[in-house]
Amino acid sequence: MVAKAVMEDFAERILLYQNRLWSIAFAFCRNQEEAAEVVQEALLSAWKTRESLKESEKLEPWLCRIVTNQARMRLRSRKRKPTVALEEVGLQFDETGHMVGELPPWKKLPDSLLERKELVKMLLEAAEGLPEGYREVWVLVDQEELAMQEVGEILGLSVGNVKTRLHRARMMLREVLVEKLGGRR
């Protein structure tokens, strides 16, 4: 009876975060069914390992970490569809720190919702080609809008490392966007 009450209490607390957990799982899997499975696996794992949750630790980042790990495992076991692997992008600078070459003028994002949706879809597809460590950070910061400190706690990275990975991920994705909107870099 006590165990059941404890589990119900735990389940109630977890349900507060189910939107975020599902959203993270979906951002990795890009598939509703798989995302739901990932959340279920994560919740089971959370229940089994609930005693590892320290008193001082917040429930939400702890759950986010478990979902991220589950999604990571799922992606690794999945036969990945071939994606264009994005390469590390380095702008060229001369010895005085000025850019070598020219960037084409940036065309601002279209106002039309439909065109924006198309760009978002393109960006999400491109994100699948990011190196795993960059993609995880990009999903959690730019899609989930978690604070960099939180992301560091979830992924076990320093804030500096989160920033570096995020910047590189954005620079890689920028190439894709520029290609689509404004010609070559």
Added chain:
Amino acid sequence: MTCQEVEARLLAWYAEELDPATIRAFVKHLRQCDCCTSLVGSYGGVVELGKLGKEELPVEVGEKLRDWLAAKTQRG
């Protein structure tokens, strides 16, 4: 500020972490450099579109998850 320094501060610019003096230098550079204006704009485009890419939990999936969790709770 140089182009290289602008690139190194892009993340802080969008995170609004730059101090006022750096913001002034950053903006001053952008006024004089088309390449960096393009870089800042396209980087911001990625940040903006990333936020739009977030998917909310569909109601029916949420209900399934709740039912699943309730069933697990019942079983103990």
